[in-house]
Amino acid sequence: MAQQVRGVVARAKGEPVRTETIVVPDPGPGEAVVRVQACGVCHTDLHYREGGINDDFPFLLGHEAAGVVESVGDGVTEVAPGDFVVLNWRAVCGECRACRRGRPWYCFATHNAAQPMTLTDGTPLTTALGIGAFAEKTLVAAGQCTKVDPSASPTAAGLLGCGVMAGLGAALNTGEVGRGDSVAVIGCGGVGSAAVAGARLAGASKIIAIDLDDRKLASARTFGATHLINSGTTDPVEAVRDLTGGCGADVVIDAVGRPETYRQAFYARDLAGTVVLVGVPTPGMELELPLPDVFGRGGALKSSWYGDCLPSRDFPMLIGLYLQGRLDLDAFVTETIPLDGVEDAFARMHKGDVLRSVVVL
Template sequence: MADDVRAVVATGKGAPVEVVTIRVPDPGPGEAVVRVQACGVCHTDLHYREGGISDEFPFLLGHEAAGIVEAVGEGVRDVQPGDFVILNWRAVCGVCRACKRGRPQYCFATHNAAQPMTLTDGTPLSPALGIGAFAEKTLVHAGQCTKVDPAARPAVAGLLGCGVMAGIGAAVNTGGAGPGDTVAVLGCGGVGDGAIAGASMVGARRIIAVDRDPKKLEWARQFGATHTVDAAETDAVEAIRELTGGFGADLVIDAVGRPETFQQAFYARDLAGTVVLVGVPTPEMKLELPLLDVFGRGGAVKSSWYGDCLPERDFPMLIELYLQGRLPLEKFVSEEIALDQVEQAFEKMHRGEVLRSVVTFG
């Protein structure tokens, strides 16, 4: 029998979000209903509300979530009712060309639930990243449920569902950071601080945090930054070079996603170093670089989708590191809020007052 639950919905471009009643159907084949315990407020949700991703309103927002599997549909074997899970938007298909080549982290046909969740009048909802977890319950494909140690607090665990995982993975999976490396991170919000935490976790020797907000630079130190650069006061490229013996960093991560920050990242790396773009640009942005510089500097220029993660591999491992005290995930949680405070959380996020507001359900 379908459930009627409270949820946060974006009804139109730029309009304030609303808490409404939605209908969550029973799980069909390959699907699962999850009782959401916590869901982080991510910039991607704001992009949906602003119409920056598509115009398929109304959107059911929320995707950085953890909760308890309540029911599963026919054929589901990997999770069962009662399991504590983190929701992910990379439920790999196993049969696309990327999966067949042994690169499931690049899966081109990730699974989502087949049935729609709806408003009570039957209007279908578009769930953010195929999840829609600013809701007391949500319907997802069972492959979007990654079982982890239930000792982890839901408000902390759910953050691996998007931004924090994107940052950690940008440093470790995409950028290949390792012991002794020098790493610079441009932009010290949730994704950037995730990259800093990831670089610190794998033993990078020098981690340089770059931002224009002194508060964010202070946050970056909490995640392992050894040096900070206030880009409002000094040239970021020159500062990174000065901190690396004049050479530039081995790995530079652009967690902002603007042409000017990408250009800074490109020129702040050492010869044969790596640049990783993990900040999300908008469609109108263009990049110009002298092609000779691209050739002459060597190395690699990469983009990172979801930190090139494989949830079934990475989520349990990172939760274990958190429980061992080796990954400070709890420091990302600035505040825990109620479902009807999401609009205010967007405003705080826009002003740079929080790393993550997290909706928690009693």
């Protein structure tokens, strides 16, 4: 029987979000209903509200979440009612050319729930990244549920659903940071700070944090940065070279995603070094680089999709590190807020006042 619950809805571009009653249908084949316990407030949710993703309003926002499976549809074997899960927006298909080649983290046919959630008048809701977790309950594809250790805090575990996983994976998976490597991270918000933490986990010997905001730089130090550069007062490329014997860093991670920061990343890396783009560019951005420099500097220029993660592999492993005290996910949580506090949290996030606001239900 369909259920009515509260959820945060963006009805039109730029309008403040509202907490409204939404209808969650019973799960169909391959689907699951999850009782949401916590959901982080991510920049992507704000992009949806601002029309920066598409114009398929109204949106049910929220996607960085953890909760408990309440019910499942026919054919679901991955999870069962009562399982504690982290939600992910890349439920792999197992059948596309990437999956068949043993690279499911690149899956080209990820999927979501087939049924829509709706407003009480029957209007279908477009769910943020196929999840819609600023809600007391949400309907997702069962493959979007990754079972993890239930002793983990939902406020911390849910952050693996997007930004923190993107940053950790940019260092661990895409950048393949190794023991003794030098790493520079440009942009030290939630994703960049997670990249710093990932580089520390990988055993990097030198981790250089770069940002315009001294508050974010101070936060990056708590996650493992060994050196801090304020790019508003110092040329970051020259500073990285000075800190690496004039060579540049082995891996440079751009967690901003702008042409100017990408150029900084490109020229701040060592010969044969790696650039990882994990910050998401906005439509219309273009990049120009001298082709002889691209050839002559060698190495690799990589884009990191969701930290190139495989949720079934990475989420349980990272939760294990969290429970062992080796990965401080709690440190990413600046504040916890109620469901009706999302609009105010957007304002604080836009000002750079928080690393992560987390809705607790």
